[in-house]
Amino acid sequence: MKKAIAAIIAVAVIVLMALGYAEAAHHSDGQMHEVNAQEIIFEHLGDSYGWEVPFSHSKRIPLPVIVRAQDGSWHAFMSCRLADGAQYDGFQIAQGGDYNNKVVQILPDGSQYRPVDLSITKNVAGILIAALVVLLVVFKIKNWYKKNGMKAPRRFTAALEVVVDFVYTDTIRPIMGKEAPKYGPYLLTVFFFILTMNLLGLIVIFPGGANLTGNLAVTAVLAVITFLVTNLTGTKHYWKEMFWPEVPTALKCPVPLMQIIELFGIFTKPIALMIRLFANMMGGHMVVIVFMLLIFIFGSMFGAAVGGGMTVLSVLLSLFMLILDTLVSFIQAYVFTILSTMFISMAHVHAHHE
Template structure:
């Protein structure tokens, strides 16, 4: 037994987590961790494009860009997985595209047109012949993997602490997480669904809340392996909303469907034109759609505002000289810090709202007729 005054040692889980993170970094780095364009040609400096700068920092990408120093792009390449109807499967690193400037195995990243941001397949004449099936590991997916590792580390430690402190007051990270779990149960699930039925929805609601919260917070840390705008990606929020939609539909009882197809409203709202059934049925799909858009728009807006403030430094430097840019930088940084702190609050609010609305939908689908 260790004495209480002995220094705290890393648990096996902590060591394993560090090892997994290190392995992930090494695995994602084919030969060089910092991939630079070795074929860069001396050219006149381009004018700063604020719109391009903002969109590059909030959109998904095939590599994890860290910084640009001069002509050197510091980034971590990610695996590209493609299936072409003409040439089959292809697996290679995104560094083969040289930051989108090169073609590899007749594939390239489109920069304009309707396929902008996607990988196109071309023939020997450079003509686009189609889009392959793209199963690549993008920055958003890598960010999700990092967040899942963080979640596993947190909750496996909480479970271990709860087992060791059974019957005692919670300590450490358990003392932080346990009140949140109780809050979701007593203030979200039980009032919205009911005490008897809420228990079966608790695992999903807790997973939903902590997944959104952790990804919101990690997206605010501009240091690798964090900083990926996961919840600002509409594909991610769409999947979360789809889970809520599927669980609501599967759990719904006959009273729920009766209120959709034959609601208790005056007959002239149902015949000869089924106005209310159409409205109720459309609500089945608009509810998860609102969930998807709300989370995406709020988190995307927060990231965009911060990058816009940073862009002001370069815009004023370019238009009025370095001295003006230096003066504006003070104001831009202050507002950027303020917006980042505000985003911390928004991260909690959005996780809470998404979980609360999901619980309300579950309650509406399972309530009994009165």
């Protein structure tokens, strides 16, 4: 009986989805809308001045634009003033060209000048929301301990504690040893910040939906911070291994072969961190969008019926990818953290004979 009801509901949903697609495809004069897949993908993955209101593509939540004009003066206004290509105070969102979808200043001679842009864009707002979420979550654990002392936490706090325990006790402490309390706060912050940004990116509507860790600038900042921590706290022995490693002299003296390799290593480590997180998260988002776009691509190629049928498959595939991305969100946050931990601990080597 239960199975029969489930089957009926499933069939009804499929039929409705197919009909809905057919209706949407023939919305205006029975003509199919042409779909520019690339544009849609990059719009979803990229940044914008304003945040889409859920379920409406045209309305946007205005966000502050902060720019420094060519003459050195700072300008701040809400992004709704630039909506639909409008010009405000000499500024405009460029359509096409070198600065596509960015705020540019229109100079008197008509040319475009890209100002220093510190706008609170969708991604910046997303970062701030993620930071706020991390603050709330972490202080929830802290307040539990403050209030309840040694009692074991329950529900959500317990789940969080498991994650903290997994990252700190099972990962950071075995690698860092007695230096764990010193670097633990940094690594835990990195882990929770990345995890929160990853998961928020998977939520399609506000306050999620910003592709944060799939943005090179965000991962680059995280990688640079790890790079700085690694190299600024490195021990004397770490630098000695770098410039005068214990290898046969022929490998290091006339031609500084080992030194060059080691020096490359310093930079490839954070770059690998940056690219890995970026590529994984962006790839996941892109695949989900592409699966969705398949509906429209197939629809325009083979007609509405095929597009309608494709709906079912696309939704299933997207669902699968989103579930996979949830896992990837956790794994990538963890990988970034554990690699940062290892890089930092590797920079804290001491001579073997000590």
